[in-house]
Amino acid sequence: MPEQLLQFLATGVTVGSIYALVGLGFALIYNASDVVNFAQGEFVMLGAMTTVALLNAGLPLALAGVVATLLTALVGLLLERFAIEPAAGASVVSTIIITIGAAIFLRGVVLLLWGKGFHALPPFTGDAPIQFWGATLLPQSLWVLGITALLVVLVRAFFNHTLLGKALLACSFNRNAAQLVGINVRVMLRLAYALSAALGALAGILVAPITFTSYEAGVMLGLKGFSAAIVGGIGNPMGAVAGGLLLGVLESLGAGLISSGYKDAIAFLFVLMVLFFEPTGLFGHKTAERV
């Protein structure tokens, strides 16, 4: 039984780190514009699918990954420029709906370009499982965990210690005031979309060896990543990671100890409980509207 429990935890951490990584991407755009970008899952899918396509075209994995990340960042930038920016005066809800439209559009384009098939990326460092006290973990999961940790530190440092990051945050707090102190809000928003697209693409490339990818892969990953982000307190990179890990471990414990049929129900029940008792998430800032 202890080995089983350990395996459930290992599974939970593997799955959770994937959710965490995807959830992280939501934080960037939210921080810059208060908008939840529902095309975030599609950025994840786009990164993985582009890498698959480039790999098939003969590029080495590392180069394909870098090019795919840059291309996805470009898509994020174009999305902001041609879909979000023209609706600059619109409410946050309208903008969120635009991102849903963009998600459907991106899925459609990938479907037309590369078809409906499922694809796998090769694991970065083999797939011989790592044994520890009777449980096993794939090396790729360690990559996901490691890079997630690294990205959290980087994203945190970016927002707290760089002028650019602080400028981005300022746009979210008060767009007019940010403009008055000389921040180019437009450029900041484009930057936010490009960065979070790149972050999403990176997540997609990292998890594709474990979860496989297809034109629809972004839907589920986006949903779970979003759940992770709100459980942890949206806009807080650390919170997204904690939320993701918690969600993953709960799912796996639910499947292992209670019933595999109800594992999603158990996880989402938890999300609802969190939102009920802590509407801003476990690590969210308490917001106070000033009238």
Added chain:
Amino acid sequence: MKDRVWSNILVSALLLAGAQLAGAAEPIKIGSFLAVTGPASFLGDPELKTLQMYVEDINARGGVKGRKLELLHYDTGGNAKDAVSFSKRLIKNDNVDIIIGGTTTGDTMAVIPDVEKEGIPFISLAGAVEIVEPVKKWVFKTPHTDRMAVAKIYEDLRKRGLTKVALITGDGGFDKSGRQQLLDLAPQYGIAIVADESYGNKDTDMTAQLTKIRPSGAQAIVNFGLGQAPAIVTKNMKQLGIDLPLYQSHGVASKTFIDLAGEAAEGVRLPAAVLVVAEQLPGADPQKPILLDYKKRFEAKYGPVSTFGGHAYDGLMIAVAAIERAGGPDKAKVRDEIEKTRGFIGTAGVFNMSPTDHMGLSLDAFKMVEIRGGAWKIVE
């Protein structure tokens, strides 16, 4: 002003089309509704491509009884509600002569009441046994049933002397129906189900379920599922070092499964239509030339063949043969002729339909195959 111009163009186009129609014999209309997009797209997509390819081909060779075939198709996206409205449209607005379609069991079952009421021959391309059992007057199907797949798996288990089996299945219609057959047929083959786990079809990790299966004393694991999930189950088993024989369903009998699961797929067994192992059949097998021809044509045009497109080929050819024997697309006559289909050699096997059997395939239409060296091998 602009509107006037457009309506003029439209009217003249319609007149032109009318004039052309009057010139040639009316085409025979084949209606189809398939899940070309959505979760069952890997079934519906090759089915549509096959129908289009062969309708074109038959027309190029002069059509049926001197009349061209016309394919009218709607995409249901795997949504049973859409299937119902599209089948209504096919019957009432498009006035089709026969329907070949219904990629999934859900789509098919949803349209059966209409089809039966209107009296139109319907050849379904979906798997579940409930489509033709009990027999419905106007409904036929060409794919093997999930019950046959389960029987084939249990036969193979019995041969290997394995009696304790763990099930792991997805949450889709195909998975659930398969699980039911697995539970139903187990006593008949003297098999004990020692574990029964499930997963969501879009889940990314099944190690928790497999960890639960490990201490159950199972001698083999049977996974009934579609899409990428069975490949993840296969990989997770290898990761956990569970060294039990793994059986998959006919739902993953495509190259994609081998590509996704990689090395972990070695030794996996599954019941598959002979199409995937066509080259390995003995030269005297009457199915071999048909399989190779279909495979060659499909691959020349669209890439790797799957058994699912073959079901559409079988359906279309059975329909065309029945229309020819009936002397035209009279619905009642065509229905009777489909029921009289005997010794028809298709991609799924040899069809012998009868008033009590509207599928007409026997258990030996399935071959038990094992994945060895990244390819399918027939298990004797």
